[in-house]
Amino acid sequence: MNEAQGLGESLTEQVAAQLREQVTGGLLTPGQRLSEVRLAADLAISRNTLREVFRLLTREGLLRHEPNRGVFVAVPSMASILDIYRVRRMIELPALAQAWPRHPAVAQMQAAVRLAEDAGQDWRVIGSANMEFHAAIVALTDSPRLMGFFAQVAAELRLAFGLLDSPELLHAPYVGRNAEILSLLQAGRPAEAAAALETYLGESERTVLAAFARLG
């Protein structure tokens, strides 16, 4: 039962990462019920271990737990999207504004930009790189708590993206903006970079909300 154990990674963590990927990747439909016995069988783990995974992902906001009824894939609402973008503004804008242009995380930002530029039409890679770019912005703060919180919120946002029909529209237009934000920061103009990011977030939020409204 120990095939390919990731050195120090408990089975619970591995399965949690796997399920997290399936949920945020849109493989599992929001609202869908996750049967303990069935999922445990599919994942080839015991019910007890799966329950531990459920606790983790429920706390991250990706699953919803209804007592004595089971766990379901969380269903994003318009309210949750508004909340998420509000949190993003509150965290990302100050992070960028007070950033040191030679902070190690700038390299991460650059790597994410290059990854997106070289991705061609693969919106899946582009979306992933875009999220890495923003995670790198938060990393500018050197705050483990903010980074963890942002990762959680970003996962919720990916879940919401999965609901929308044309995900490429959510990421593709912003590759260039990310590059612009990066160069402003590298040029020692963090305030302007933050202003550009604010515009970015506003447009992104409007796009998501509009696509969301078309679904009802």
Place this chain on the structure above:
Amino acid sequence: MNEAQGLGESLTEQVAAQLREQVTGGLLTPGQRLSEVRLAADLAISRNTLREVFRLLTREGLLRHEPNRGVFVAVPSMASILDIYRVRRMIELPALAQAWPRHPAVAQMQAAVRLAEDAGQDWRVIGSANMEFHAAIVALTDSPRLMGFFAQVAAELRLAFGLLDSPELLHAPYVGRNAEILSLLQAGRPAEAAAALETYLGESERTVLAAFARLG
């Protein structure tokens, strides 16, 4: 096994709340190892259930999980305190500055102030009321994610308080400040309230760090 079930609260949640209280209340010493079999016996629950609780509290930052070694009560560091106060500033200051003076959460703030004023010398009640006051400030944002994140960070801070010798010094001087912040907000001067809060946080942080430094 269903004595005093809190209506819809699973045993895991109940025990999680109980353990959370013991950890933040200083009943359990930071760094202390929590044996599965022993603690499960003490709490009269199964190891499986306890493991679920461990997952929850580990993710909240109150426990630390070392693979194949067990879980330990988290040990606050100076870095974690700096990080916590940074997060508090980032969340609480904007929350107060852009608050609507007639927001429902203002009543919570007022209730917390009264509770602290009527607590006499009971620093335990005062400390609890103080935390409720700041949780109410975050509630002004109507953001469930910020409220959840703050609750988590506040629990970590309580854990750090438990390390210090004279906890009353950490809360008692600030009862009056809370009342001042509240009246500024009620008078429709949120910006000044936020400024007062910033002073408050700065002093509080210095006090905690100083007390912490005396321990090594």
Place this chain on the structure above:
DNA sequence: GCATATTTGTCCGTATGTATA
């Protein structure tokens, strides 16, 4: 509205690998 099947919640026993005295 009732009887029945399903599922969750919780417990127990146990095998195995890992860390430590």
Place this chain on the structure above:
DNA sequence: CTATACATACGGACAAATATG
């Protein structure tokens, strides 16, 4: 290096709650 203790993970069991016919 051996022995011991412990975490990890599994599978089975049963009561209680829920869903189903």
